[in-house]
Amino acid sequence: MTVTDETQTREAPELEIGRARFRKEDERLITGRSRFTDNMQLPGMLHLAMVRSPFAHATITSIDTDAAKAAPGVIAVVTGEDIKDIQGVNANAWPITTDQVTPTHLPVVIDHVACAGEIVAVIAARTEAQARDAIELVDVDYEELPAVLDSKEALKDEVLAHPDLGTNKSAFWQLDSAAQGSGGDVEEAIAKARTDGVVIEREFRQQRLIPAFMEPRSTVVDPTGDQLTVWSATQVPHILRFLIAATTGLPESKLRVVAPDVGGGFGGKLQTTPEEFATIAVARRLGKPCKYTETRSESLLSGHHGRDQWQKLTLSAEKDGTVTGLKVELIADLGAYVAVIGGGIPVLGAWMFNAIYKFPAYQFNCQTVLTNKAWVDAYRGAGRPEATFGIERMMDELAAEVGVDPLEIREQNWITHEEFPFTTVAGMTYDSGNYEAATAKAKELFGYDALRAEQARRRADKDPVQLGIGVSTFTEMCGLAPSRILGSLNYGAGGWEHASIRMLPTGKVEVITGSSAHGQGHHTAWSQIVADRLGVAFEDVEVLHGDTAIAPKGMDTYGSRSLVVGGEAVVRAADKVIEKAKVIAAHLLEASADDLEFSGGRFGVKGTDRGLAIGEVALATFAAHNLPDGVEPSLDSDATYDPVNFSFPHGTHLCAMEVDTETGATSMRSYACVDDVGVIVNPLLVEGQIHGGLVQGISQALWEGAEYDENGTLVTGSFVDYTLPTAADTISFVTDTTVSPSTTNTLGTKGVGEAGTIAATPAVVNAIIDALRPLGIHDIQMPCTPERVWQAIQSASTPPEGEREAAPHFDERAPNQDPPGGSITEGGAQ
Amino acid sequence: MTRITVTVDGVEYFDEVEPRMLLVQYLRESLGKVGTVIGCDTSNCGACTVHLDGRSVKSCNVLAVQADGHEVTTIEGLAANGSLHPMQTAFHETHALQCGYCTPGMIMQACDLLKDNPDPSEQEIREGLEGNLCRCTGYHNIVRAVQQAAGAMREGVAS
Ligand code: FES
Numbered sequence: 008m009t010v011t012d013e014t015q016t017r018e019a020p021e022l023e024i025g026r027a028r029f030r031k032e033d034e035r036l037i038t039g040r041s042r043f044t045d046n047m048q049l050p051g052m053l054h055l056a057m058v059r060s061p062f063a064h065a066t067i068t069s070i071d072t073d074a075a076k077a078a079p080g081v082i083a084v085v086t087g088e089d090i091k092d093i094q095g096v097n098a099n100a101w102p103i104t105t106d107q108v109t110p111t112h113l114p115v116v117i118d119h120v121a122c123a124g125e126i127v128a129v130i131a132a133r134t135e136a137q138a139r140d141a142i143e144l145v146d147v148d149y150e151e152l153p154a155v156l157d158s159k160e161a162l163k164d165e166v167l168a169h170p171d172l173g174t175n176k177s178a179f180w181q182l183d184s185a186a187q188g189s190g191g192d193v194e195e196a197i198a199k200a201r202t203d204g205v206v207i208e209r210e211f212r213q214q215r216l217i218p219a220f221m222e223p224r225s226t227v228v229d230p231t232g233d234q235l236t237v238w239s240a241t242q243v244p245h246i247l248r249f250l251i252a253a254t255t256g257l258p259e260s261k262l263r264v265v266a267p268d269v270g271g272g273f274g275g276k277l278q279t280t281p282e283e284f285a286t287i288a289v290a291r292r293l294g295k296p297c298k299y300t301e302t303r304s305e306s307l308l309s310g311h312h313g314r315d316q317w318q319k320l321t322l323s324a325e326k327d328g329t330v331t332g333l334k335v336e337l338i339a340d341l342g343a344y345v346a347v348i349g350g351g352i353p354v355l356g357a358w359m360f361n362a363i364y365k366f367p368a369y370q371f372n373c374q375t376v377l378t379n380k381a382w383v384d385a386y387r388g389a390g391r392p393e394a395t396f397g398i399e400r401m402m403d404e405l406a407a408e409v410g411v412d413p414l415e416i417r418e419q420n421w422i423t424h425e426e427f428p429f430t431t432v433a434g435m436t437y438d439s440g441n442y443e444a445a446t447a448k449a450k451e452l453f454g455y456d457a458l459r460a461e462q463a464r465r466r467a468d469k470d471p472v473q474l475g476i477g478v479s480t481f482t483e484m485c486g487l488a489p490s491r492i493l494g495s496l497n498y499g500a501g502g503w504e505h506a507s508i509r510m511l512p513t514g515k516v517e518v519i520t521g522s523s524a525h526g527q528g529h530h531t532a533w534s535q536i537v538a539d540r541l542g543v544a545f546e547d548v549e550v551l552h553g554d555t556a557i558a559p560k561g562m563d564t565y566g567s568r569s570l571v572v573g574g575e576a577v578v579r580a581a582d583k584v585i586e587k588a589k590v591i592a593a594h595l596l597e598a599s600a601d602d603l604e605f606s607g608g609r610f611g612v613k614g615t616d617r618g619l620a621i622g623e624v625a626l627a628t629f630a631a632h633n634l635p636d637g638v639e640p641s642l643d644s645d646a647t648y649d650p651v652n653f654s655f656p657h658g659t660h661l662c663a664m665e666v667d668t669e670t671g672a673t674s675m676r677s678y679a680c681v682d683d684v685g686v687i688v689n690p691l692l693v694e695g696q697i698h699g700g701l702v703q704g705i706s707q708a709l710w711e712g713a714e715y716d717e718n719g720t721l722v723t724g725s726f727v728d729y730t731l732p733t734a735a736d737t738i739s740f741v742t743d744t745t746v747s748p749s750t751t752n753t754l755g756t757k758g759v760g761e762a763g764t765i766a767a768t769p770a771v772v773n774a775i776i777d778a779l780r781p782l783g784i785h786d787i788q789m790p791c792t793p794e795r796v797w798q799a800i801q802s803a804s805t806p807p808e809g810e811r812e813a814a815p816h817f818d819e820r821a822p823n824q825d826p827p828g829g830s831i832t833e834g835g836a837q
Numbered sequence: 838m839t840r841i842t843v844t845v846d847g848v849e850y851f852d853e854v855e856p857r858m859l860l861v862q863y864l865r866e867s868l869g870k871v872g873t874v875i876g877c878d879t880s881n882c883g884a885c886t887v888h889l890d891g892r893s894v895k896s897c898n899v900l901a902v903q904a905d906g907h908e909v910t911t912i913e914g915l916a917a918n919g920s921l922h923p924m925q926t927a928f929h930e931t932h933a934l935q936c937g938y939c940t941p942g943m944i945m946q947a948c949d950l951l952k953d954n955p956d957p958s959e960q961e962i963r964e965g966l967e968g969n970l971c972r973c974t975g976y977h978n979i980v981r982a983v984q985q986a987a988g989a990m991r992e993g994v995a996s
């Protein structure tokens with residue numbers, strides 16, 4: 008046992024749950040024996056390259072493939088027309104309204120291109136280099152059409168992303184607390200506050216991001232007879248299998264989908280992609296194994312993007328800062344198509360804008376809109392970071408207006424720990440939480456009071472480098488999701504998860520899970536859960552996943568659902584194993600099953616020292632020589648668990664930023680967070696998820712943004728321009744946890760995969776604004792680059808008095824207004 | 838085609854390669870050394886980092902022909918005599934990898950860093966790994982891993 012193991016063990020050292028176990032997954036990854044999709048070579052395999060449209064919007068008038076077909080090593084050049092009967096479609100599985108406008112998304116387009124990077128033809132060649140060489144030999148005639156790139160422009164329907172649809176408006180979705188009976192009327196609350204309270208109105212921009220997982224997507228397809236095996240770098244092998252079958256007509260029973268080692272996803276591989284469908288179609292057409300691996304530039308261009316919203320927010324409050332209402336008006340840019348759950352992502356924010364607070368009245372409005380840019384779908388947090396950013400920024404604005412500390416205004420409005428379970432104004436029931444405890448711990452770890460004192464000193468001293476302190480007290484909904492709720496939202500599938508446990512005759516245990524991991528450490532955590540439940544050694548548990556032939560049922564990994572839903576399925580399957588084994592153990596021990604107790608992996612006869620280990624029962628069951636009459640010789644068990652509610656992790660994140668008021672440069676001084684993710688199975692894995700999540704959230708605040716030029720060309724199309732943070736850009740974090748167990752699953756877990764990302768972005772931006780607020784600055788558009796910070800400082804130092812009010816109303820000239828649309832040259836404060 | 842002789846992970850190979858073939862392609866496609874992976878097309882990510890004559894290089898930034906007559910070590914050749922390199926152990930024990938895609942390059946770069954500076958500060962570690970991107974870990978535990986490995990390797994030298 009290692010030092011880490013001992014020091015991080017919770018109160019019951021003999022239990023696996025709570026131990027900082029090192030990961031079982033690591034060995035092959037640290038020795039280069041990884042099994043990423045692109046590592047695969049099959050006999051006779053062809054390599055594919057995609058011919059992509061350089062135009063954002065165009066019709067295709069002709070495609071000449073002759074020269075490409077004659078190029079060395081080229082076996083075939085396939086167009087959309089060639090495979091139109093077999094290629095299927097990239098479906099939208101969550102139409103948020105029954106009349107949602109949903110353009111047909113063909114994997115390989117036939118005559119209409121709706122965004123740059125769409126696939127126009129596929130080249131199959133003996134080597135990857137030969138396939139790529141032939142790309143420029145394909146002669147495509149395009150007739151360029153005007154492109155609509157800005158979501159606010161798109162709403163005018165003057166230029167159409169899809170002319171045949173007649174509109175760019177995809178769907179409008181509303182939640183109104185008065186209408187659904189979960190709260191009061193928001194318009195009344197706002198009207199009242201306009202006369203005798205406080206009204207804060209802001210418009211925030213959630214810039215477009217790119218998930219930028221490190222492993223470029225890759226697909227290998229092997230058509231053998233009438234069977235088809237698809238290996239793909241995907242988070243969702245089960246969903247992919249279903250959607251291939253549903254849209255191509257291939258029988259599901261003839262399809263095997265495997266997600267081998269997958270190099271990160273963050274929602275970016277929660278998709279069925281044109282590249283996957285094109286590879287399948289070409290492999291079927293040629294009857295040969297085919298592989299397609301994207302370049303990084305292709306990944307950034309044609310993998311789905313995330314976020315991209317305008318948020319118009321109106322918060323009403325009493326003069327003392329008690330919030331009376333929140334109205335949210337979103338414009339969500341879906342890009343060129345409604346991706347698999349693209350339309351639903353912004354709608355997930357409907358239950359999150361009210362966050363941890365007791366708002367009496369609430370309204371959420373979301374208009375989704377089509378443009379000629381890459382389609383938008385899940386990116387870590389998916390709808391919840393956007394909402395959390397909006398409300399946590401607003402709470403800081405309210406604090407400034409009322410003139411109190413931002414933590415104080417939150418405390419005044421949050422749900423206290425005695426009030427759980429608490430049904431929110433959006434209609435969600437939060438089962439547990441303790442915002443006071445997490446906040447108290449975070450304040451202490453951060454040294455909040457000392458930093459505030461230093462800030463006051465430096466303000467008084469007119470230090471050119473100002474200190475800002477950012478607060479984010481977030482919650483999120485995890486454990487997606489109760490199937491009935493998904494059904495009521497018109498989602499195309501359920502939210503259950505499946506697990507099986509196989510008891511091998513040698514006493515080893517195989518756990519089959521429908522949650523397909525891509526770096527989270529399921530193998531380790533599931534082993535810990537099963538080791539405790541069945542009383543077997545951690546080392547004796549093997550976890551199998553990610554192959555529909557091995558794990559035939561599953562809903563895969565996203566939305567921080569794996570442990571909460573998939574882990575619970577594992578628990579239930581284990582309990583069924585114990586129930587089955589108990590009958591056989593009783594028979595072998597010649598005792599009544601009622602007289603047996605199961606603990607530490609052993610069935611003991613109460614009051615005696617007689618007993619049998621579960622492994623012994625497994626061996627006896629395998630031999631099947633002496634079983635009770637009518638009992639089948641198997642302990643193997645399945646469970647499919649459908650959650651009854653979501654879970655609600657929360658936390659308090661505190662960030663200190665140094666802001667140079669002369670240059671606009673910012674640097675992070677410290678970051679402390681305390682997360683309550685319920686009961687922790689493995690603290691090492693939890694910390695890892697928090698750290699990684701934090702950097703993605705911080706990066707949205709400071710560095711990342713997908714930008715298009717006025718022609719619809721992605722100008723952040725490589726890692727030179729899409730600037731991911733490096734080790735040198737980031738700092739070490741102070742992380743800790745509080746535990747209020749979830750009551751909605753046996754283990755008391757809540758989910759941790761997205762917490763850091765959701766919480767961090769507003770913490771960082773709040774810190775920067777906090778540093779600059781004395782200058783009259785109350786918003787800077789993300790990413791808060793030095794240029795934008797400097798611009799904000801410049802424009803704040805000169806404006807007439809009227810524009811420096813703390814609570815401006817919606818006025819195009821007000822400093823918190825960003826110009827609609829996004830050219831790369833604009834500054835946030837223009 | 839050009840003839841090259843190159844030693845990779847202790848084995849000498851004689852091969853004919855296209856002059857434009859990158860070292861990383863040679864490793865993956867010709868030798869099946871797929872432990873070294875590709876994460877970008879602009880030499881930004883460092884996922885492909887290997888050692889060329891003992892110093893780290895991005896193998897997507899070197900032509901296979903440039904390795905002619907030289908010695909290459911990949912992640913697959915780092916463990917010696919069946920035991921992991923202290924850097925590999927440290928990555929495992931500090932949970933410095935999640936999906937593991939950046940890990941081969943990160944480990945190779947971290948080894949190189951310690952060669953120059955056996956006792957680096959946190960900031961020196963962060964700057965030394967600047968050419969390697971990781972999207973999963975937030976770098977926090979990668980820094981811990983390098984610190985732990987540095988300690989273990991200094992002790993190893995001392996004893
Ligand atoms: S593959 Fe990205 S630097 Fe070599």
Ligand code: FES
Pocket residue numbers: 221270271526933934935936937938939940970971972973974
């Ligand atoms: S561990 Fe996934 S990119 Fe570093």
